[in-house]
Amino acid sequence: MACVAVTWARPESTYTDKWDNINVDEILESNRLLKGYVDCLLGKGRCTPDSKALKETLPDALEHECVKCTGKQKSGADKVIRHLVNKRPDLWKELAVKYDPDNIYQARYKDKIDAVKGSA
Numbered sequence: 001m002a003c004v005a006v007t008w009a010r011p012e013s014t015y016t017d018k019w020d021n022i023n024v025d026e027i028l029e030s031n032r033l034l035k036g037y038v039d040c041l042l043g044k045g046r047c048t049p050d051s052k053a054l055k056e057t058l059p060d061a062l063e064h065e066c067v068k069c070t071g072k073q074k075s076g077a078d079k080v081i082r083h084l085v086n087k088r089p090d091l092w093k094e095l096a097v098k099y100d101p102d103n104i105y106q107a108r109y110k111d112k113i114d115a116v117k118g119s120a
Contacts, residue, residue: 020072
């Protein structure tokens with residue numbers, strides 16, 4: 001019973017930190033790497049193990065405001081959003097159509113998205 005009580009009292013677990021040391025800047029600076037990630041997320045291309053994990057995690061992270069994200073994951077997500085919104089709006093739009101066709105998350109995160117516009 002003590003194990004059950006500890007499990008209930010424990011805060012929600014985080015997503016795996018296995019991918020936390022990926023160099024996000026390297027991916028964003030490389031059109032080839034970025035396109036590979038985006039193609040995976042859109043179901044247009046093959047997925048690497050890390051892009052597959054992102055694809056599996058992304059819907060839950062969007063739905064629950066990244067509460068299970070580690071600090072590095074939140075920081076990386078902010079960096080990616082800033083980059084896509086400001087430098088690759090074409091990719092941002094494609095991802096939004098796939099993961100937010102009803103504009104639920106765009107509306108929910110409007111202030112955050114507006115805050116990063118123009119701040120590359």
